[in-house]
Amino acid sequence: MIAFRPSVEAMIPALRRYARALTRDADIADDLVQDTLVRALRSERLFHGGDIRSWLYTILTNLNRNRRRSLARRPTISQLTEHDEASANGTEAEGRDIERALSGLVEEQRSALLLVMLEGLTYREVADIQGVPIGTVMSRLARARAHIKASLDGEKIMLRRVK
Amino acid sequence: MMTEPNMPVTEDELHALVDNELPADRRAAVEQWLDAHPDAAARVASWRAIGHALHTRYDAVADETIPTQLELDRLARPPRRWMIGVAAAVLLAFAGGGAAGWFAREAAATAVASEPDPVNAMREEAFAAHRLYIGEMRHPIEVRADEAHLLPWLSRRIGMNLRAPDLSKYDLKLLGGRLLPCTEGPAALLMYENEKGERITLYATKLKAPGSSFRYQEADKYGSISWVADNYGWVISGPADKPRLKNIAMAAIEQGDRR
Numbered sequence: 470m471i472a473f474r475p476s477v478e479a480m481i482p483a484l485r486r487y488a489r490a491l492t493r494d495a496d497i498a499d500d501l502v503q504d505t506l507v508r509a510l511r512s513e514r515l516f517h518g519g520d521i522r523s524w525l526y527t528i529l530t531n532l533n534r535n536r537r538r539s540l541a542r543r544p545t546i547s548q549l550t551e552h553d554e555a556s557a558n559g560t561e562a563e564g565r566d567i568e569r570a571l572s573g574l575v576e577e578q579r580s581a582l583l584l585v586m587l588e589g590l591t592y593r594e595v596a597d598i599q600g601v602p603i604g605t606v607m608s609r610l611a612r613a614r615a616h617i618k619a620s621l622d623g624e625k626i627m628l629r630r631v632k
Numbered sequence: 633m634m635t636e637p638n639m640p641v642t643e644d645e646l647h648a649l650v651d652n653e654l655p656a657d658r659r660a661a662v663e664q665w666l667d668a669h670p671d672a673a674a675r676v677a678s679w680r681a682i683g684h685a686l687h688t689r690y691d692a693v694a695d696e697t698i699p700t701q702l703e704l705d706r707l708a709r710p711p712r713r714w715m716i717g718v719a720a721a722v723l724l725a726f727a728g729g730g731a732a733g734w735f736a737r738e739a740a741a742t743a744v745a746s747e748p749d750p751v752n753a754m755r756e757e758a759f760a761a762h763r764l765y766i767g768e769m770r771h772p773i774e775v776r777a778d779e780a781h782l783l784p785w786l787s788r789r790i791g792m793n794l795r796a797p798d799l800s801k802y803d804l805k806l807l808g809g810r811l812l813p814c815t816e817g818p819a820a821l822l823m824y825e826n827e828k829g830e831r832i833t834l835y836a837t838k839l840k841a842p843g844s845s846f847r848y849q850e851a852d853k854y855g856s857i858s859w860v861a862d863n864y865g866w867v868i869s870g871p872a873d874k875p876r877l878k879n880i881a882m883a884a885i886e887q888g889d890r891r
Contacts, residue, residue: 478704482693482695482696483694485693485694485698486690490686490689490693503701506704507707510708560688563685566685567682567685582682586651586686587683592651607648610647611644611647617682621682
């Protein structure tokens with residue numbers, strides 16, 4: 470029997486990172502992580518081994534999808550990312566570029582890209598998390614990358630024009 | 633083992649290379665192929681740069697101290713007692729430190745925000761009302777500020793002693809108010825205006841929800857600050873100017889405190 474709680478606890482930093490990149494909003498991200506943890510703890514007794522890490526990413530990914538659906542039903546309000554830390558040195562400007570590029574992605578593509586590139590999961594794991602064949606994960610990844618590259622290239626062109 | 637350098641490399645394989653999903657025996661061949669195909673090599677480099685940018689931006693989040701709202705011991709406790717604890721903490725901060733304490737309780741309050749959320753519902757009602765009524769030229773309000781029964785009437789309907797904060801410091805003059813339906817009962821909407829015709833609304837309604845700190849939200853050109861105290865929800869909406877709205881909300885609370 471693996472130690473359930475310590476395994477969940479060890480995942481909190483990575484879940485926060487994933488949630489932050491997924492939502493680009495610190496408050497919403499931590500709310501999502503909290504919901505994920507509450508659900509995980511509730512299912513503690515139901516958990517008979519297996520990959521806790523993938524399981525937690527799955528819960529978080531699904532919760533975020535639900536959240537976005539309920540937002541979509543109420544189109545008048547959308548939570549915007551706060552740029553309080555907006556003193557722009559190079560790294561931060563770069564961070565904002567990647568953030569903006571992420572915002573332009575379809576939810577499934579964003580999630581696939583982040584799970585693979587940021588969280589280091591395998592295609593197989595992401596396919597299980599998203600409940601789709603590996604081929605679908607790969608095409609989501611490819612589209613996400615093409616879109617982000619175009620978006621980042623666009624930023625550079627804008628910058629050059631401004632200069 | 634001999635690989636075939638000329639064997640065509642697919643786009644999928646290039647992605648797999650970046651993601652370490654390529655079988656070891658194919659890796660060398662793909663890398664060799666890239667040497668001869670600078671366009672593809674540049675594409676691969678740009679994908680790797682995306683990974684780098686993601687880590688540069690978000691790894692710091694994983695290094696942050698974990699907020700108390702995410703401590704497992706806290707989350708495993710029975711939710712009801714925990715919610716009361718949060719509400720009590722916020723109210724204590726309110727009574728003790730005044731409005732300044734509210735911001736300090738941000739972590740405690742956001743812990744509540746993910747519960748099925750009457751606060752969100754209220755905020756949306758308030759925001760919708762704001763957007764609808766500030767656009768009205770002739771009838772933005774139901775009862776004018778100079779009519780003595782405005783506040784007694786609204787107070788009676790929402791069940792609390794509603795006062796209109798003095799926002800003249802922000803060049804805002806009370807126009808008047810109106811009564812609105814909200815999910816948990818009637819809501820009062822007070823409208824202020826400055827000389828430029830810019831309008832701010834203050835919305836208050838009874839709300840069964842734990843006390844919370846300020847939350848800012850914006851959409852289009854409008855922003856709102858909302859909070860909950862003593863089973864009343866409050867929303868201040870206006871042009872999307874976060875510091876200004878925060879100051880106005882603070883002023884409203886401070887004036888409420890002194891009563």
